[in-house]
Amino acid sequence: MNDMLVLRKPDKTAQTRGKRMGLQVVISEGYDLEFDRAIFTEPGATIPWDLLGYGLHFLERWDAAAPLWRYRAVAADVGTPSERKRTEAVVGDLRVLLYAQELLFVRNSPAGKALLASWQQEMADGADKRLAFLRALHLVKPIFCALPRSWAGEVSKATQRHRDRAMQRVPSPSPRARRRRQPSGQPLVRVEIKPGVYVRCHPGQEEAVRKRLGKMDKPRDERRD
Numbered sequence: 038m039n040d041m042l043v044l045r046k047p048d049k050t051a052q053t054r055g056k057r058m059g060l061q062v063v064i065s066e067g068y069d070l071e072f073d074r075a076i077f078t079e080p081g082a083t084i085p086w087d088l089l090g091y092g093l094h095f096l097e098r099w100d101a102a103a104p105l106w107r108y109r110a111v112a113a114d115v116g117t118p119s120e121r122k123r124t125e126a127v128v129g130d131l132r133v134l135l136y137a138q139e140l141l142f143v144r145n146s147p148a149g150k151a152l153l154a155s156w157q158q159e160m161a162d163g164a165d166k167r168l169a170f171l172r173a174l175h176l177v178k179p180i181f182c183a184l185p186r187s188w189a190g191e192v193s194k195a196t197q198r199h200r201d202r203a204m205q206r207v208p209s210p211s212p213r214a215r216r217r218r219q220p221s222g223q224p225l226v227r228v229e230i231k232p233g234v235y236v237r238c239h240p241g242q243e244e245a246v247r248k249r250l251g252k253m254d255k256p257r258d259e260r261r262d
Contacts, residue, residue, distance in 0.1 A: 038074065039073045040059070040060050040061065040075070041060060041062075041063055041070065041076070042060040042061070042063070042075075042078070043063050043075055043076065043077045043078065044064050044065075044078055045066055045079055048080075060076070060089075068154070068157055069153075072145055073144070074096045075143050075145070076089060076092065076093070076140070076142055077141040077142075077143065078140055079139035081139070082137075082189070082190075083140075083190025085190065091232055095182050096144040098180070099179075099182040100143070100144050100149040101142060101152055101180075101182070102141075103137060103138050103170075104136065104140055104184040105137065105183055105186045105189075106135040106136055106167065106186070107135070108134070110135060111132050111134060112128065112131040112132070112171055113132065115135065115165055115168060117165075120165055120168055124171060124172055127172045127175050128172065133171070134183075135167045135171060136171070136174075137186070137188075140188060140189055142182075146179075148178070149179060151179070152174065152177045155172075159172045159173050225239060226239070226240050228243050228247060230246065236250065
Protein backbone atom coordinates (compact mmCIF):
# COMPACT_ATOMS: atom_id res chain seq x y z
CA MET A 38 0.00 0.00 0.00
CA ASN A 39 1.29 3.43 -0.96
CA ASP A 40 0.96 5.52 2.21
CA MET A 41 2.26 9.03 1.68
CA LEU A 42 3.31 11.91 3.92
CA VAL A 43 3.03 15.17 1.99
CA LEU A 44 5.08 18.10 3.30
CA ARG A 45 4.70 21.57 1.82
CA LYS A 46 8.31 22.49 2.58
CA PRO A 47 11.44 20.45 3.31
CA ASP A 48 11.69 19.40 6.94
CA LYS A 49 14.58 17.08 7.75
CA THR A 50 13.09 15.88 11.02
CA ALA A 51 9.69 15.11 9.51
CA GLN A 52 11.27 13.50 6.47
CA THR A 53 13.41 11.21 8.64
CA ARG A 54 10.59 10.21 10.97
CA GLY A 55 8.17 9.68 8.12
CA LYS A 56 10.56 7.34 6.33
CA ARG A 57 11.17 5.41 9.54
CA MET A 58 7.43 4.79 9.71
CA GLY A 59 7.49 3.35 6.21
CA LEU A 60 5.78 6.35 4.62
CA GLN A 61 6.67 7.71 1.22
CA VAL A 62 7.66 11.30 2.00
CA VAL A 63 6.94 13.86 -0.71
CA ILE A 64 7.59 17.61 -0.83
CA SER A 65 4.75 19.15 -2.82
CA GLU A 66 2.37 22.09 -2.79
CA GLY A 67 -0.18 20.24 -4.92
CA TYR A 68 -2.86 17.68 -4.18
CA ASP A 69 -2.96 15.76 -7.47
CA LEU A 70 -0.66 12.98 -6.26
CA GLU A 71 -0.89 9.22 -6.66
CA PHE A 72 -1.42 7.51 -3.32
CA ASP A 73 -3.58 4.96 -1.54
CA ARG A 74 -3.67 6.90 1.72
CA ALA A 75 -2.07 10.28 2.31
CA ILE A 76 -1.34 12.65 5.18
CA PHE A 77 -1.17 16.29 4.05
CA THR A 78 0.58 18.67 6.45
CA GLU A 79 1.25 22.39 6.45
CA PRO A 80 4.43 24.18 7.64
CA GLY A 81 4.35 24.67 11.39
CA ALA A 82 1.76 21.96 11.96
CA THR A 83 2.26 19.64 14.92
CA ILE A 84 2.50 16.09 13.60
CA PRO A 85 1.28 13.54 16.18
CA TRP A 86 3.66 10.78 15.14
CA ASP A 87 2.30 8.24 17.60
CA LEU A 88 -1.22 8.72 16.20
CA LEU A 89 -0.51 8.61 12.46
CA GLY A 90 -1.04 4.86 12.34
CA TYR A 91 -4.51 5.27 13.82
CA GLY A 92 -5.32 8.04 11.34
CA LEU A 93 -4.32 5.89 8.40
CA HIS A 94 -6.33 3.01 9.85
CA PHE A 95 -9.42 5.23 10.00
CA LEU A 96 -9.13 5.69 6.24
CA GLU A 97 -10.12 2.08 5.77
CA ARG A 98 -13.67 3.24 6.55
CA TRP A 99 -13.57 7.02 6.04
CA ASP A 100 -12.72 9.11 2.98
CA ALA A 101 -10.97 11.81 4.99
CA ALA A 102 -10.19 12.90 8.55
CA ALA A 103 -8.90 16.06 10.22
CA PRO A 104 -8.82 17.44 13.78
CA LEU A 105 -11.14 20.12 15.00
CA TRP A 106 -9.47 23.52 15.11
CA ARG A 107 -10.71 25.41 18.19
CA TYR A 108 -13.73 24.50 20.26
CA ARG A 109 -14.76 28.13 20.73
CA ALA A 110 -14.22 29.32 17.16
CA VAL A 111 -16.92 28.91 14.54
CA ALA A 112 -17.22 29.83 10.88
CA ALA A 113 -18.74 33.20 11.78
CA ASP A 114 -15.45 34.22 13.43
CA VAL A 115 -13.12 34.01 10.41
CA GLY A 116 -12.87 35.27 6.84
CA THR A 117 -14.32 38.33 5.18
CA PRO A 118 -18.03 39.25 5.26
CA SER A 119 -18.45 38.27 1.62
CA GLU A 120 -16.79 34.89 2.13
CA ARG A 121 -18.82 34.20 5.24
CA LYS A 122 -21.95 34.95 3.24
CA ARG A 123 -20.90 32.48 0.54
CA THR A 124 -20.05 29.89 3.18
CA GLU A 125 -23.43 30.31 4.84
CA ALA A 126 -25.13 29.76 1.47
CA VAL A 127 -23.27 26.45 1.08
CA VAL A 128 -23.26 25.22 4.69
CA GLY A 129 -26.56 26.67 5.84
CA ASP A 130 -25.26 28.00 9.16
CA LEU A 131 -22.10 29.74 10.37
CA ARG A 132 -22.41 28.42 13.93
CA VAL A 133 -20.33 25.38 13.06
CA LEU A 134 -16.86 24.35 14.16
CA LEU A 135 -13.86 24.59 11.87
CA TYR A 136 -11.15 22.05 11.13
CA ALA A 137 -7.36 22.10 11.45
CA GLN A 138 -6.79 20.98 7.88
CA GLU A 139 -3.06 21.49 8.49
CA LEU A 140 -3.20 17.78 9.33
CA LEU A 141 -5.43 16.10 6.77
CA PHE A 142 -5.81 12.36 6.17
CA VAL A 143 -7.27 11.41 2.77
CA ARG A 144 -8.05 8.09 1.12
CA ASN A 145 -7.73 7.66 -2.62
CA SER A 146 -11.45 7.16 -3.06
CA PRO A 147 -13.69 9.11 -5.47
CA ALA A 148 -14.98 11.23 -2.59
CA GLY A 149 -11.50 11.72 -1.11
CA LYS A 150 -10.05 12.93 -4.40
CA ALA A 151 -13.13 15.08 -5.03
CA LEU A 152 -12.68 16.72 -1.63
CA LEU A 153 -9.12 17.74 -2.50
CA ALA A 154 -10.16 19.04 -5.90
CA SER A 155 -13.10 21.01 -4.47
CA TRP A 156 -10.94 22.46 -1.72
CA GLN A 157 -8.39 23.67 -4.28
CA GLN A 158 -11.16 25.31 -6.26
CA GLU A 159 -12.67 26.95 -3.18
CA MET A 160 -9.26 28.34 -2.15
CA ALA A 161 -8.92 30.31 -5.38
CA ASP A 162 -8.38 34.07 -5.17
CA GLY A 163 -6.89 33.96 -1.67
CA ALA A 164 -9.92 32.55 0.16
CA ASP A 165 -9.71 31.63 3.83
CA LYS A 166 -8.44 28.04 3.99
CA ARG A 167 -10.71 26.98 6.83
CA LEU A 168 -13.88 28.35 5.27
CA ALA A 169 -12.84 26.94 1.89
CA PHE A 170 -12.34 23.49 3.46
CA LEU A 171 -15.70 23.71 5.21
CA ARG A 172 -17.42 24.54 1.91
CA ALA A 173 -15.64 21.69 0.15
CA LEU A 174 -16.81 19.27 2.82
CA HIS A 175 -20.43 20.27 2.33
CA LEU A 176 -20.22 20.34 -1.44
CA VAL A 177 -18.61 16.88 -1.79
CA LYS A 178 -20.05 15.24 1.36
CA PRO A 179 -17.32 12.61 1.85
CA ILE A 180 -17.47 10.14 4.72
CA PHE A 181 -15.53 12.40 7.07
CA CYS A 182 -14.07 11.72 10.53
CA ALA A 183 -13.68 14.72 12.84
CA LEU A 184 -10.69 14.00 15.08
CA PRO A 185 -10.19 15.50 18.57
CA ARG A 186 -8.43 18.84 18.80
CA SER A 187 -5.58 17.15 20.69
CA TRP A 188 -4.47 15.60 17.37
CA ALA A 189 -3.43 19.10 16.32
CA GLY A 190 -1.22 19.41 19.40
CA GLU A 191 -3.66 21.34 21.56
CA VAL A 192 -5.21 20.09 24.80
CA SER A 193 -7.80 22.18 26.60
CA LYS A 194 -7.23 23.18 30.20
CA ALA A 195 -10.38 21.30 31.24
CA THR A 196 -9.08 18.11 29.64
CA GLN A 197 -5.73 18.51 31.36
CA ARG A 198 -7.42 19.07 34.73
CA HIS A 199 -9.48 15.92 34.21
CA ARG A 200 -6.34 13.92 33.47
CA ASP A 201 -4.58 15.38 36.51
CA ARG A 202 -7.47 14.45 38.82
CA ALA A 203 -7.56 10.95 37.38
CA MET A 204 -3.85 10.51 38.00
CA GLN A 205 -4.25 11.61 41.63
CA ARG A 206 -6.66 8.71 42.18
CA VAL A 207 -4.23 6.10 40.89
CA PRO A 208 -3.23 3.82 43.80
CA SER A 209 0.33 3.88 45.10
CA PRO A 210 2.63 1.22 43.66
CA SER A 211 3.45 -1.92 45.62
CA PRO A 212 6.84 -2.23 47.39
CA ARG A 213 8.07 -4.38 44.51
CA ALA A 214 6.97 -1.74 42.01
CA ARG A 215 8.70 0.95 44.04
CA ARG A 216 11.97 -0.95 43.80
CA ARG A 217 11.60 -0.97 40.02
CA ARG A 218 11.05 2.78 39.79
CA GLN A 219 13.66 4.89 38.12
CA PRO A 220 15.79 7.27 40.20
CA SER A 221 14.26 10.62 41.13
CA GLY A 222 14.35 13.13 38.30
CA GLN A 223 13.90 10.54 35.54
CA PRO A 224 11.10 11.26 33.04
CA LEU A 225 7.67 9.68 33.41
CA VAL A 226 6.64 6.91 31.05
CA ARG A 227 3.81 7.24 28.55
CA VAL A 228 0.86 4.83 28.80
CA GLU A 229 -1.82 4.30 26.14
CA ILE A 230 -5.12 3.72 27.95
CA LYS A 231 -7.15 3.40 24.74
CA PRO A 232 -6.45 4.07 21.05
CA GLY A 233 -5.12 7.59 20.65
CA VAL A 234 -5.40 8.49 24.37
CA TYR A 235 -2.24 8.67 26.49
CA VAL A 236 -1.35 9.61 30.07
CA ARG A 237 1.95 9.72 31.93
CA CYS A 238 2.85 7.88 35.11
CA HIS A 239 5.83 6.66 37.09
CA PRO A 240 7.51 3.48 35.89
CA GLY A 241 5.88 0.48 37.55
CA GLN A 242 2.41 2.06 37.65
CA GLU A 243 1.42 1.28 34.07
CA GLU A 244 -1.01 -1.56 34.80
CA ALA A 245 -2.57 0.28 37.74
CA VAL A 246 -3.15 3.32 35.53
CA ARG A 247 -4.72 1.26 32.74
CA LYS A 248 -6.98 -0.55 35.21
CA ARG A 249 -8.07 2.60 37.04
CA LEU A 250 -8.73 4.77 33.97
CA GLY A 251 -10.30 1.84 32.14
CA LYS A 252 -12.92 1.58 34.89
CA MET A 253 -13.74 5.29 34.52
CA ASP A 254 -15.17 4.60 31.03
CA LYS A 255 -17.63 2.02 32.42
CA PRO A 256 -21.05 2.77 33.95
CA ARG A 257 -20.89 3.44 37.68
CA ASP A 258 -22.61 0.16 38.63
CA GLU A 259 -19.95 -1.81 36.73
CA ARG A 260 -16.87 -0.21 38.29
CA ARG A 261 -16.94 -2.55 41.33
CA ASP A 262 -16.17 -5.60 39.16
